[in-house]
Amino acid sequence: MKKRVAAIASAALLASCGGGNPLSNPDSIANPGQTSGQKLSFIYFQKCINPIYLLQLQVNQNGVVTTNTCASGGCHDTNTGTGGALRLVQAAADVDLSDPANTPDAVRATDMYRNFYSSQGATVIGAPAESRLLAKPLLTVLHGGGQIFFDLNDVNAKRIAYWISRPMPQGQDEFSIAGNSMLDPATGACLDQ
Numbered sequence: 774m775k776k777r778v779a780a781i782a783s784a785a786l787l788a789s790c791g792g793g794n795p796l797s798n799p800d801s802i803a804n805p806g807q808t809s810g811q812k813l814s815f816i817y818f819q820k821c822i823n824p825i826y827l828l829q830l831q832v833n834q835n836g837v838v839t840t841n842t843c844a845s846g847g848c849h850d851t852n853t854g855t856g857g858a859l860r861l862v863q864a865a866a867d868v869d870l871s872d873p874a875n876t877p878d879a880v881r882a883t884d885m886y887r888n889f890y891s892s893q894g895a896t897v898i899g900a901p902a903e904s905r906l907l908a909k910p911l912l913t914v915l916h917g918g919g920q921i922f923f924d925l926n927d928v929n930a931k932r933i934a935y936w937i938s939r940p941m942p943q944g945q946d947e948f949s950i951a952g953n954s955m956l957d958p959a960t961g962a963c964l965d966q
Contacts, residue, residue, distance in 0.1 A: 811898055811940035814952030815880070818889045819867055821955075821963035822936055825929045826861050826888070834919030841918075843910075848918050851887070856918060859906070860891045870948065877948055889947070901934035931965035 826843040844861040846853040851860040865884035868875055880886050895906040907930060908914045910921035922930040941949040955964055 811943060812945075812947035813889075813893050813896065813898060813936055813940055814949070814955060815886070815889050815947040816870065816950075816952030817936050817939075817955040817963070818892065819885055820961075821932050822892060823865065823885065823888050825932065827863065828929070830921050830929070832919045832921055833923075843918075843921075858891070859895050861888050877946065880948065893947075896937045898940045899938060901937040904933075904937050907933045907937065928965065932963055935965045 826849070829840045829842060832839050832841050841848060842863075843849050843856075843859075844854075844863040848854050849856040849859045849861045851862050854860065862884035865888050868880050868883050868885050870880070892906055896904040901907050902913075905914065907922075909916035910918075911923075911925070911930065912920040925931065925934060935955070939955060941947060942951050945951060956962065957964060
């Protein structure tokens with residue numbers, strides 16, 4: 774008990790001398806936040822990114838090559854997946870954004886939006902190389918699911934990088950029609966460069 778009182782008294786003495794932080798730690802630590810407030814495109818996500826999660830992709834785990842989907846039960850499935858913060862609803866239905874009943878609030882209540890939100894949370898908007906959504910399957914950072922993309926030339930890696938690097942214009946939400954510019958105007962195909 775005497776040692777505890779002495780420790781408290783010492784800390785109080787240091788604080789009274791202007792050295793309020795005896796270990797020289799900063800008074801507060803603030804992680805840098807996203808300052809732009811920009812969002813990624815829901816339009817492009819739904820058409821071009823979510824389908825990647827459902828593809829049977831080749832997985833290299835310590836030299837053993839198998840196939841699996843990102844949204845599978847053992848990986849990122851929201852109910853039975855073991856794959857960290859990225860959570861996916863395999864059966865997420867596409868949302869018809871041309872239907873007036875699908876207001877932003879209605880869309881935000883859908884499983885497709887849950888997949889979008891989880892995916893956007895694994896990105897650093899505007900910085901694909903710093904985003905875990907791309908770095909993990911490239912195995913530039915540890916990914917318990919193994920290596921999915923062997924380089925940035927993989928069409929799926931290119932699409933993810935393209936999506937992350939093109940946020941919606943400042944002041945516009947994730948449903949901005951600016952997302953249509955990420956699709957080929959003639960065919961509606963997903964652009965990746």
